[in-house]
Amino acid sequence: MRQDYEMVVGLEVHAELNTASKIYCGCRNAFGKEVNTQCCPVCMGMPGTLPTLNEKVVEYAAKMGYALNCTINPVSKQDRKNYFYPDLPKAYQISQFDIPLCEHGYLDIWVDGAEKRIGITRIHIEEDAGKLIHDDSFTGTLVDFNRCGVPLIEIVSEPDLRSSADAKAYLDTIKSILEYINISDCKMQEGSIRCDINVSVHKKGEPFGTRVEMKNVNTFSGAVRAIEYEANRQIEVLENGGTISQETRRWDDLKGQNFLLRSKEDAQDYRYFPEPDLLTIVLEQDYLDSIKASIPELPNKKKARYIKELGLPEEDASLLAELKEKADFFEEVLHAANIKPKSASNWVLGDVSRLMNETNKPINDLGIDPKQLAEIISMQEQNKISSSAAKQVFEEMLKTGKAPSELVKELGLEQVSDTGTLQEIVDTVVANNQKSIDDYRNGKTNALGFLVGQCMKASKGKGNPALMKEMLLKVLEG
Amino acid sequence: MSTMELYQLTAEKLSAMLANKECSSEELTRSVLKRIEQKEPEIAAYVTVCGEEALKAAAAIDAKRAAGESMHPLAGIPLGIKDNICTRGVRTTCASRMLENFVPPYDAFVMEKLNAAGAVMLGKLNMDEFAMGSSTETSYFQKTRNPFDTERVPGGSSGGSAAAVAAGEAVAALGSDTGGSIRQPSSYCGIVGLKPTYSSVSRYGLVAFASSLDQIGPMGRSVKDVAMLYSAICGRDNHDATSALREYPDFAKELTSDVKGLRIGLPKEYFGEGVAAEVREAVSKMAKELEKMGAELVEVSLPSTDYALSAYYIIASAEASSNLARFDGVKYGYRAKDFANLTEMYEKTRSEGFGAEVKRRIMLGTYVLSSGYYDAYYKKAKFTQLRIQQEFAEAFTKCDLLLTPTVPDTAFKLGENVDDQIKMYMNDILTVTVNIAGLPGMSVPCGFDSKKMPIGAQLIGPKFSESTLFRVASAWETSVGGFDLSRTLA
Amino acid sequence: MNLDIKHLAKLSRLTFSPEEEAKFEKEMANIVAMVEKLPDLDASGALIDPDNPMQMRKDEVVNQPNRTELLQNAPEVQAGCIVVPKVVE
Structure with missing residues (x-):
């Protein structure tokens, strides 16, 4: 116009x-x-x-x-x-x-x-x-x-x-x-x-x-x-x-x-x-x-609250507030553990919504306990498990119904943050990837991603990627 | 009348005879059907006679009675039904070409009640088309004649009902009253007719003319018969949102004739210039008679009476224009034969299906509701209605009921008023106020004029005061030794 | 008073021949003159009667429809539907 x-x-x-x-x-x-x-x-x-x-x-x-x-x-x-x-x-x-x-x-x-x-x-x-x-x-x-x-x-x-x-x-x-x-x-x-x-x-x-x-x-x-x-x-x-x-x-x-x-x-x-x-x-x-008393908090009010009080992006707030069941689920997850609203939102709008689409089921029929999901998110936020491990726990939880903490132990997914162990892995990767180190030093900064990936692989996915990245940088820049 | 024929008797008498097995319903029904066969060529009260079905129903009732079942007082009594009351499986025409072949797949609430009581339906009675008229001359099918003088109209719109009851072609009948359609023909034909309190009888299945004014009511040859029939049809119906939530007594059982101490109001506006001297005298005589029996006469005033006819014609026509819009040739009823498109189908169907009087009312109703005129006509009429209601309420602080003439004059000749709508509408001038105010009104015979035509007196009471009306009417009836229908029943 | 018979007839879905129309116009003018006799009341305010409240119906399905019976009076039926001349919008 x-x-x-x-x-x-x-x-x-x-x-x-x-x-x-x-x-x-x-x-x-x-x-x-x-x-x-x-x-x-x-x-x-x-x-x-x-x-x-x-x-x-x-x-x-x-x-x-x-x-x-x-x-x-x-x-x-x-x-x-x-x-x-x-x-x-x-x-x-x-x-x-x-x-x-x-x-x-x-x-x-x-x-x-x-x-x-x-x-x-x-x-x-x-x-x-x-x-x-x-x-x-x-x-x-x-x-x-x-x-x-x-x-x-x-x-x-x-x-x-x-x-x-x-x-x-x-x-x-x-x-x-x-x-x-x-x-x-x-x-x-x-x-x-x-x-x-x-x-x-x-x-x-x-x-x-x-x-x-x-x-x-x-x-x-x-x-x-x-x-x-x-x-x-x-x-x-x-x-x-x-x-x-x-x-x-x-x-x-x-x-x-x-x-x-x-x-x-x-x-x-x-x-x-x-x-x-x-x-x-x-x-x-x-x-x-x-009748007035029977009116729940409405989506437009919820959306405003999510944006203003929880600091969520408008798009997240819209999508979460759109359906009452989804919003209720999100809030249950959020209140079940001390986690960031954005983390809870990412999960509800990500994996949970994907599952809803795949199975064509409403959110409450997926068999997900909001408390357990909150536990997974919490462990991830506290670096106890990696994000890929978190997804693995989520999938296993759906299949077996077992508690996330139990699954983490069972599958040996606890994230390794012990610097001694991690330093060994980093040293091995550095020793075996001289070409990538040269590339990095010649300005190809994306070689760092490859090296972090190699470290993760060597740690069987359990190493804390942030720590290993830090250690790699020390070697490369040092 | 030396030996009484069954068709000549009242429902009260017949009910007792049936209970005592002095006659059967089949014998009674045969007697009335034979009377119908004799009188119809002359009176033409029925649009449809259901002889076979009536005899079958009568036989079924007789069998039930023989089996010792407890019976309603109206069980086995043959009744006529005005042709705007829906009867399942029996065509309901409203005396219109529009509904010439309409067979309702449902019963009106009053028919459900009468069927449950075991009353026998003789057939459907002629009327003014869609109940619009005061002479039954606007019927598409036939002109009904007054049994007292076949040169004269039976009144309307329930003219078929009144003529049938007066002529012995039905023991009693149902009519409907929007502006006087039960009371005026009852007056013209020398019988008793009640327009009940608005909301006391369900309108479900009554083909609507003016929803806020229409009321089904009983018509009979005695006060007790009318009370019996009223008791059978009144009561709450969950299918009519305007139906009152209340219990009703058995009006016939509790009927007394004691008028001592009752204050009877005579509204001066109802005894004015426009009322024939003979009619005024007859009603005044009745008032004096009631006074002799212990009632007190009080003069009261209803100053807005002059406006009632205007308010009535505006409100009734407005509602009618909307109520009759559904007759469009789509779902039921008449559909024109040749048309090029939808609009033409609508216009041809309605122009060919409705008679002139119905068209006049539809046009008037459309006019008073149309953009720019609503406030000046419809709204003003509704406020006038409120004022009339207040004036009645005021009058009823001074008296228990009102006594007036039912109609300004006795029955006129066929064709006399057909081209003068205003003169025809003036017939309703003493009855419309009752509908406007939602009150019960009853017409009882109170003598004959010099042309030997019956005169009717109207009793008007506060809402739900039917018992009082019956009481006064019964006292009067007793004092005159019953209403004289010897000429029409012979 | 401004009685536009043609307009009213159109609104009412009625048609009149010229002779009928002339007759109607005269009759209607008389009738309107009669009904115009109304008192000068303040016709503001709403047409509402809170002293006579309505009893409402419970939300229950009670009907058992019978299509044959419902359509038995219809002038033209096809495929379980009522037929009208083609509606063009």
Whole structure:
């Protein structure tokens, strides 16, 4: 994007909640079932049927509200949003209009090494629509109602985002919070988290431009592409002397372009009014307090703490905090022994994560005792074992389940730091590698690495490499 | 009437006869079905008659009774059901082309209750299309006639229910009332009809007209019959979020006729210029009679009554425009034949499937909710509703119930008002306030005018005061020696 | 009052012939004139009734769907789905 312009982005994230039943009826909330087998007269909008609100939906939405520092309205209501579409059987969506469940919150995100606060306008509950199946071999469109009535929360941000990177960080953080408090499966490929994007651009120092809404953004990477595309499109229009009109555009991720869906003149008139089939949602303070108390430390806060208090690099902090189980595991390792956070992080993000990928298992199913891992790290930090020995102990521990200290003894991996023993090894290596010594002295400093390697080999991997390196240098420089 | 036919009797009497095995439900059902066959060409109260199913159900009930099972008071009693109440496996049309062939795969909650009680369903009764109207003339299928004078309308929208009960084509019936749709036809046809307290009867399975005002209610030939039927259908339903969480007494069992010490309010706004003199006189006579029996008469005022009709038509139409949007030709009901695309399918389906009155209400509802008009109409109407509710509450500090005419005049002639919507809407002027305030309202016969057409009096009480309404109605009924339906039952 | 019959009809997914439209316009004008009779109330504030709170439903799966029954009233069905004219977006 051109440097003289700034973009302003606001996001509306729709997340499906992972309740057992749907929001307004007792149908199963399940994905991927045979068409029209997860619906009933209520979610199909049959005449005379009535909605009844699932209490779990309210609980989950309030949880997200607390997670995003919102005020939870103890009294709220539901409204009808009226429009005709074949995937909307009642021809209205039950949503919340002027009194959402949660409002006035914020979310702190990390972007490019700095923390940034994004305002949360509101979070409300609503029902999902069905699915339209298009098939080119067929002249009509097929309607599957299984998704009708799947509970959604819509999280609306303030227009506080200033780049696609901001948006990406915001979306990643939202997703990770949803997973932390376990209210959504966040399966992008199943469409369980989607977003609408508002974008405007303006010349730096000038007032905000007219915003354009983009719909049909189903992936986070798509969101980044869509935002950049739209900002550039608007700049091009402006640079060519045009004006931006308030309109709705549809993002086509395959084509990497968006298309006009509705101009301002065709704006839908949704005729919102209070849903007469449902009464007021009234939440007692005790109930709200218990929900608030159930919120764990959230990934964005954890990440900030890891950076600020543990001194971890931002990338480490992000990766560790991303999943609650991973962060919990990391902290258990860290607290089990007096070790450096960075060492623990290296292990969790290194060997442990590799193992997770290889076995496709969650961290807690790997069979690793955080205390034992901490012991390995501790021994390594204290030079009792070398890093290669540490890896060997780790592998053996996984296989045998034996304690690390036991394995170190059993395998004879204790690191040798006795200077007398090491000096003998160094002397032998020096005596047998005259060419490398000459090379080093002629300025080929990488010969030192080779010599250290030879020492390690001679010590059968047990010699303290730092000490042996020191001794070698003494000989070479001396 | 020298020898009484079974179809002429009240549910109360028939329930006792069935219990004493003086007749069987099958005999009773046959008697009513025969009456239906005789009277339908003239009255046209039914959209669908389920003769075979009714006889089968009756026989099953007789068998249960013979086996000594304990029976509900309504077991074996043949009832008619308004055609906007969903009946599993029996088409439910709302008297609309839109739902001409709609067969619900579910029962309304009230039907579950009646089926469990062993009541026998005779069929589905005609009504104004989607319950929008006051004469049953907006039905897509047929025009129902008033059994007292077949040149006249039975009232509406539950006109089929009222006519059937008055003509002996059902022992009792269910109707629905959004702005007077039970009380006005009950008044026109000389029967008793109750619009229960909003939230006391589940709306699950009642095809919605205006969700915040609709209520299913009983219609019968005696106060006790209506109390029996009300007891059978009221109660909490977990499938209706607006259904009240409370227990109800057996209204029929506890029914008394003692009005001593009851304060009966006469709201002056309900006895104004627009009300026919004969109607005013009949209701005043009833008031004086109740006073003689020991009730106290109090004059009260409900100053916002003038605004009720506006508030009602705005709220009801707004909700209707949304409730009826689902009839789009996609999932069920009528779908137009020729269309080029989705929008055309929607527009043709709805334009061909709905009648003119339904379209007017949808358009009005769309208008009052549309961008820029919501505050001026819908919101204002909702605040007016609050004021009307407060005024009723205020009135009920001075009296226990109110007595008013049900309708300003008696039944009009078919076709008389079809082209004058405002005149038609004025029919509801004395009944809509009750729906607006969520109160129970009941119409009881209180005499005849010079055209020999029945006049109805309306009793209105605070929320959940049905027992009091039954009590006063019963005292009146006793004092007049029962309501006179000899002409229509003959 | 500004009654745009064409716009309202479009929002309501209804169509009228020119004659019908003229008749409707007249009728609607009368009806709107009738319902405009409302007191001058302060219509600010929310339409909400906290004194009548809603009892919510437990999160339990209770339905046993029957697709055949659910689709028995549908005008057109194919492959277990309801068919509508091609939706182009």
